[in-house]
Amino acid sequence: MARPRKDVKFPHRGINGNGKPRRPSTSMSEISENNSEPGSPTRNGAAPRPATPLVDPQPQSEYEKKKANFITRTIWTLVMIAGFFWSMFAGHIYLIIVVTAVQIISFKEVIAISNVPSRARSLRFTKSLNWYFLGSTMYFLYGESVIYYFKHILLVDRVLLPLATHHRFISFMLYIIGFIFFVISLQKGHYKFQFTQFAWSHIALFLIVGQAHFVINNIFEGMIWFFLPVSMVITNDIFAYLCGITFGRTPLIKISPKKTWEGFLGAWFFTIIWGVSLTSFMIRSSYFICPVNDLGANLWTGLECKPNPVFIAHQYTLPVPLPTWTHLPSTFSIAPVQFHVLALATFASLIAPFGGFFASGLKRTFKIKDFGDSIPGHGGMTDRMDCQFIMGSIAFMYYSSFIAVNNTTVGGVLEMAITGLTPEEQLEVVKILGKHLVNQDVLSPKVRIHSFTFCFCC
Template sequence: MARPRKDVKFQHRGSNGKARRPSMSMSEISENASEPGSPTRNGALSKSEPATQDPPPQSEYEKKKQNFITRTIWTFVMIGGFFWALFAGHIYIIIVVTAVQIISFKEVIAISNVPSRARSLRFTKSLNWYFLGTTMYFLYGESVIYYFKHILLVDRILLPLATHHRFISFMLYIIGFVFFVSSLQKGHYKFQFNQFAWTHMALFLIVGQAHFVINNIFEGFIWFFLPVSLVITNDIFAYLCGITFGRTPLIKISPKKTWEGFLGAWFFTTLWGIGLTHIMSQYKYFICPVNDLGANIWTGLQCNPNPVFIPKTYTVPFIPQGLPIPATFTFMPVQLHVLVLASFASLIAPFGGFFASGLKRTFKIKDFGDSIPGHGGMTDRMDCQFIMGTIAFFYYSSFIAVHKTSVGSVLEAAITGLTPEEQVEVFKILGKHLVNQELIPSKVLEYVNAQFKR
């Protein structure tokens, strides 16, 4: 009978018929024990390699201290950058507003982008940015054409773009709409239409309102800076008054807000608005509409000031004689408008913040993002600014703006509403008028008429 070979090993089975786990050899044990951090049989760590300990967790005080330092540094950075852009000229402030609206749009859209990636809907994000670009092209074009039509309508290349701007913008939107419908996937219809509606809501609340903020810049820096500063002042004093003597909760969606802080901020915001307007109205750089995008604080602007910046004397009726109360007061009419704007900033604009708070609670997030270290997202800082800028624009257009015929509006009417023959006739009549006013020599008109007869 042949003997079994020495190198053949048999698996020993227990009583349950399962193979018993082979035991480790001493060499394997010693090898494993020599690895960094490998436990030995008694649970002790290898003496050759000391155990690596995690750093102690940061205390709550250290976290608040670090956040306060970061927040303070970035606050001064933002303030410094803002005032640099303000003094550098209108085009730089427009760039700042454009960057703010793009970042805010990105933060709001990012809330709903995560589910789209999970569903492998690759075109959702691209469509969001396409609609953003289309909307900005339309709104920026509307502003540029309105305020600079005297330049655009006399340029051979820009004239077709200006006269057909709305049709071009609409066709760009239609392209995106068709692409969206073509990208619909079975099983994701409800989600994709929710995304479509979410994108349009973001465009309306962010890009649409930023359009009015930019129009405020074109109308004069004071109509941009005043609403911005009123919101900031109201926010600061709402906090200070709230922590000082705030007792009564204001609204459930924002439990830290109090009635005392709400009303106290209204008072101090009004005082700030009156003082700031008095200072800014002394400089034409702040009160003149834009007629030169290259202007800055050193070159300044020239214009005939709006009548609201010219002091007027008002008589107070029904004051009995003999009382130590003046019967007349002299101040700029814009001071009365500041009272209204300060009330809007104190009573209406905070609801933009309440809306943003409700939106964050809906999605269970603390901040919209981390675009600004120590402050959270850009939207967290601008939630009240967008609605305040919109209010300021419509109030200015309705009660303050002086509507008069401009060179741009006359050119627009002549170019778009008259035939070439009628335009020539207008030119001849206007030339004759200028000769009669002795503004141009008669030989110039004679030469031009001779050229037309050829």
């Protein structure tokens, strides 16, 4: 048996056969092969496979990034459009759910702007209070809308009647509970951060939840008052971009350098054309012009109502006859709502964009590009809805002031009878109303209601 030789030195792993240092290998196989020499057999005696060097992926070019973003943006745009139209045609309740989801996501994004994660973690009630104030505010605003539009249902229900008659007091007490809890949760060393969050959450409630409340009221008043302002803002945004890149030269506002006067005014013209055309189509369907009286209605079942006079065409005569060579009539028939469309299109073109300017200034203040990444390719939900919220508020205020018809409703009569009269006086109202219906041959002289028999002829 051969004895091992003494004083035999094996070359160091980092030195090759010529005595020069080896270049470090970037192959992961050399690291994971139990520090074996290249070409040495493995434990099972088989020769290892040659190492395949890892190749770093080439970074995407600017063109490839823009292309990928364009594809993602287009796909999600089509998804949002399809979801929007489905919810609008499926019924008012689905559209209200969509608006509610949009306002919750937008509130979350705006609140997150001023949030400091390290402090929010140490103050565990900060986020909880924000969501509590959101819930209490939504309870108040949604309750106001439901009570206003569905009095005839709520005020005759034994369980819902107390909630309806004392709704504002209940809402106020919910807010007071949150206010007291905020004061109790104040911690030394965090006062500035906590009060900043308190103020910021209330600003978000005013700018987002408050305005979303008017959007929901527009849905209750008739689908046209929701869809028309929304589509006008989208149309204005598209044509402002197209007109701006086509012949825009004069800057409009410093806070948004890409906006131009040419794009601003060109979008105004095309928004009017779109509004007039869309209105001519929508006023033909009762589903779009009727206020909500059945939350189960959809495009196929439709709604029934007495149309608002603004949807009925009238004859108008020009104060000055046109010259005969124009061959144009001096008398024409048009629905008055088309004149209101001119005003709404002007608001959508001249005022609603300032909601976007406000959002741009807010993002520049906090040095962020988007409010979030809720919508792939588009940024945050707030980035898409910044103009829609203010336009929804404008549309509701304009409708309430110049278009709404104030008629006596069953809900209004019930509210006055139930909240302003004693039970004995309410019973007297029923008897008087019954006598009137008997005289009109609508009711029999004797009517049995549950266990009570009313004799209206006595």
